[in-house]
Amino acid sequence: MNKEHVKSVFEQFEHGTTFKYLKEFTSGHINDTYFIDTEEGEKFVLQRVNHEVFKDVPALVANKVRVSKHLAAKLPELPDAEKKRRVLSFAPASTGEYHLKDDLGKFWNLTYFIDDSKVFDTVTEREVAYEGGKLFGDFIKATDDFDSALLTEVLPGFHDMKNRLGQFEEARSQASEERLAKAKSCIDRVEELREEMVILQNLKEDGQIPVRVTHNDTKISNALFDENNKGLCVIDTDTVMPGIVHYDFGDAIRTICNTAEEDEKDLDKVTFNVDYYEAYLEGFLKELHGSLNETEIKNLPLGAKTIIFIMGLRFLTDYLAGDKYYKTTYPEHNLDRAKNQLKLIESFEAQTAAIEKASESILSQIG
Ligand code: GN1
Ligand code: MG
Numbered sequence: 001m002n003k004e005h006v007k008s009v010f011e012q013f014e015h016g017t018t019f020k021y022l023k024e025f026t027s028g029h030i031n032d033t034y035f036i037d038t039e040e041g042e043k044f045v046l047q048r049v050n051h052e053v054f055k056d057v058p059a060l061v062a063n064k065v066r067v068s069k070h071l072a073a074k075l076p077e078l079p080d081a082e083k084k085r086r087v088l089s090f091a092p093a094s095t096g097e098y099h100l101k102d103d104l105g106k107f108w109n110l111t112y113f114i115d116d117s118k119v120f121d122t123v124t125e126r127e128v129a130y131e132g133g134k135l136f137g138d139f140i141k142a143t144d145d146f147d148s149a150l151l152t153e154v155l156p157g158f159h160d161m162k163n164r165l166g167q168f169e170e171a172r173s174q175a176s177e178e179r180l181a182k183a184k185s186c187i188d189r190v191e192e193l194r195e196e197m198v199i200l201q202n203l204k205e206d207g208q209i210p211v212r213v214t215h216n217d218t219k220i221s222n223a224l225f226d227e228n229n230k231g232l233c234v235i236d237t238d239t240v241m242p243g244i245v246h247y248d249f250g251d252a253i254r255t256i257c258n259t260a261e262e263d264e265k266d267l268d269k270v271t272f273n274v275d276y277y278e279a280y281l282e283g284f285l286k287e288l289h290g291s292l293n294e295t296e297i298k299n300l301p302l303g304a305k306t307i308i309f310i311m312g313l314r315f316l317t318d319y320l321a322g323d324k325y326y327k328t329t330y331p332e333h334n335l336d337r338a339k340n341q342l343k344l345i346e347s348f349e350a351q352t353a354a355i356e357k358a359s360e361s362i363l364s365q366i367g
Contacts, residue, residue, distance in 0.1 A: 001048070006034055009102050010046055013110045015091045017042050027121075027221065029326045031238070035113065043113035044091070048106055049099075049238070053325070057107035059152035061099040064109070064237045065090050066150065067143065067213065074142045085114050086233050117224040117232050123256045127229055128220075129276035133283025135231030136218050136252050140245060141287050143213035148242035151213065158216060158239060159247045161201045161306070164313050165194060171320035179320055183335060186316050189342050197309050200302060204244050208295045214243030219255040219262075245296050249284060250307025256280050257304075258344050262311075263337045270340050272347040277304070278358035285366050297363070301355050305348055312341030 007019050017038035025033040025045075032048040049057045071087045078086065091110045093100035100108045123129050157163035168190065172180070180187070203209045215222075216239035224232040255262065257276045260269040281300065289297075318325045319334035328334055348355070 001032060005102075005104070006046065009048075009100065009108050010036055010044070010110070012100055012102075013046075013091045013093050015042070015044065015110065016040075022046075043115060045111045045113050046108060047111070048108050051105075051107050054154055054238070056152060056154060057101075058097070058099050060154045060238055061090075061097075061107075061109045063151045063154060063240050064088070065098045067146065067237055067240050070146050071139075071142055084112055085117070088112075088233065088235060088237065114224055114233055114235075117226060118229070119221050119224060121221050122258065122261055123220060123273075123276055125229065126275060126279045128225065129256045129279040130283040131225065131229060131231040132220055132223050132252060132256055133280040133285075134287055135223050135234060135283075136215070136248055137284040137287030138231075139215055139234045140212060140248060141291055144291055146213050148211055148213045151241055153241050155239060155241070158241065159243060159307075159310060161198045161310060164310055164317070165190075165198075168313055168317045168320070171317045175320040175322075179322075182332070183316060183319060183338070186312070186335070186338050186342055189345075190313060190316065193309055193345070196302075197306055200244065200246055200299060200306050203295060203299065209244050209246070209299070210293070210296075211242045212245060213240065214245065214248050215240055216243055216247055216251070218248045218252040220252060221255070244303075245288075245292060246299060246303025247307060249300050250303040250305075251311075252284075253277060253280060253304040254308045254311060254341070254344070258340075260340070262340055263333060264340055265336050267339060267343045270343040270347065272344055272351055274351050274354045274358055277355060278362060281359060281362045282366070285362060289366050301352075301359060305345060308341050308344050308348065312338045312345070315341065 003022060006022055010019055017040045020039050021037045022034050025035055030050050030053050034046045036044040036046055049060060051057050054060050068088050068090065072083055075083050075086060089112050090098050092098050098109055102108060120128055215234060215237060217236055222234065222236040224235055226232045257273045259271045259273055264270055315334045316338035319338060323334055326334060
């Protein structure tokens with residue numbers, strides 16, 4: 001997007017600073033995100049929310065702001081500067097609202113950038129997995145007393161497996177012969193796994209797994225760490241919605257335990273790291289153990305498998321539909337992402353016994 005336009009959007013927010021420089025962050029799959037530096041040294045993240053995907057951007061921004069205020073109120077003892085490193089803080093637009101609709105009809109919001117922090121796209125140290133577990137576990141714990149019904153479901157059916165399988169069927173019925181042929185092995189895997197992959201949803205619908213506030217995009221790159229690799233802040237709260245604990249557990253495991261990035265084409269590099277699984281589980285349960293019921297705890301491994309699957313399914317569906325949803329940088333990008341996630345499941349399955357053993361060992365230490 002035109003830099004002058006982005007600058008003019010920034011100037012329509014209340015931050016009391018003067019624009020100096022901007023650059024785009026290109027890692028997001030849906031929205032456009034810009035880093036902004038100012039003459040005063042304060043830094044910001046300006047985000048354009050894709051309103052083709054998110055139909056109600058004001059509600060999305062309101063969700064994020066509400067959850068941030070709730071989290072910040074949990075840290076009364078921290079000085080403001082430190083609080084702003086642990087919880088996202090938003091600057092209002094000159095209208096007084098936290099979202100801004102520009103003259104092109106596009107929607108924006110502005111947060112303060114958290115300086116001196118690190119992001120991991122893949123994990124290479126056990127400690128990062130453990131700290132990630134603590135950070136995301138704390139997010140669920142700290143929102144335990146927030147009524148999830150107050151949040152707008154900005155993407156209805158986001159992690160609803162039956163919905164996603166329906167979208168897959170639809171895309172498959174419309175797909176070109178060429179795409180169907182290229183995706184055949186992935187489609188066959190979906191068929192093999194689909195029955196098991198709705199178990200958690202059924203437990204949710206039966207009321208055996210409670211609905212909580214969940215982040216819904218807990219890939220490890222949505223966690224900030226400090227210089228000592230201690231978890232600092234959970235970012236990208238666009239999809240904070242009512243959900244079940246397994247969504248957040250699973251999405252973090254999907255990225256932390258993958259020895260490669262989610263679009264790595266060389267599938268030999270894609271394996272599931274059980275050691276990091278154990279470390280993440282330990283950190284996560286240290287924060288959360290007393291808050292979860294037995295069914296939730298017992299099904300955490302299935303949560304990991306289910307979320308890896310749903311992501312593979314969504315990438316595959318988008319490939320079959322002609323790459324309409326996710327940003328892609330080459331023709332078979334979505335297919336490669338789908339193959340990658342399904343390979344991760346294969347590696348997960350091959351190590352089921354070790355994963356169960358790791359879970360038992362952590363539970364016996366914490367429980
Ligand atoms: C999308 O745009 P980004 O990277 O924050 C997607 C997530 C997927 C993720 C895969 C709204 O998130 O569900 O897990 O890509 N977000 C939406 O990396 O669909
Ligand atoms: Mg996101």
